[in-house]
Amino acid sequence: MKCLAVQRLFAAAVALGALAALAASPALAEKVNFREMMQEDTQETIEKLNLSTTQKAQVKPILQGAITQRMAVFEAYNIKPGEPPPPPIATLIQVQGRMDDIRTGVHTALTPILKPDQLRKADELDEQFREKYRSILLAH
Numbered sequence: 001m002k003c004l005a006v007q008r009l010f011a012a013a014v015a016l017g018a019l020a021a022l023a024a025s026p027a028l029a030e031k032v033n034f035r036e037m038m039q040e041d042t043q044e045t046i047e048k049l050n051l052s053t054t055q056k057a058q059v060k061p062i063l064q065g066a067i068t069q070r071m072a073v074f075e076a077y078n079i080k081p082g083e084p085p086p087p088p089i090a091t092l093i094q095v096q097g098r099m100d101d102i103r104t105g106v107h108t109a110l111t112p113i114l115k116p117d118q119l120r121k122a123d124e125l126d127e128q129f130r131e132k133y134r135s136i137l138l139a140h
Contacts, residue, residue, distance in 0.1 A: 038067045041129045048125060049118045062109045066102055073098045 042063040051059060077095050079087050110122055
């Protein structure tokens with residue numbers, strides 16, 4: 001239990017640093033469009049899960065809704081990637097909490113729709129995408 005708490009704290013610290021780096025880098029805003037990246041990742045997820053037609057009809061709105069929610073969080077906290085000044089740490093902590101809530105909500109919504117192996121794959125892809133965003137943000 002304690003190890004999990006430390007892992008989550010570390011992950012939050014990395015994400016907060018990434019958000020601060022993003023907000024402080026004007027050049028990055030021109031190069032990275034997170035909404036488009038999330039759309040592409042949603043499409044990749046749908047393709048890699050080998051969903052039935054019925055599952056696709058149920059899963060796609062959930063994943064699309066998550067994109068809208070994530071972008072709304074940035075807007076609600078007035079975080080504009082690439083524009084100074086960077087948000088205060090307290091704001092970044094709140095944003096991370098909201099993003100975690102969205103992720104949990106997506107997982108909960110997908111659980112009754114997907115088969116266990118599909119859900120595991122969806123979780124793996126989600127983690128890969130999170131790492132991709134972190135690496136992009138930390139690289140700039």
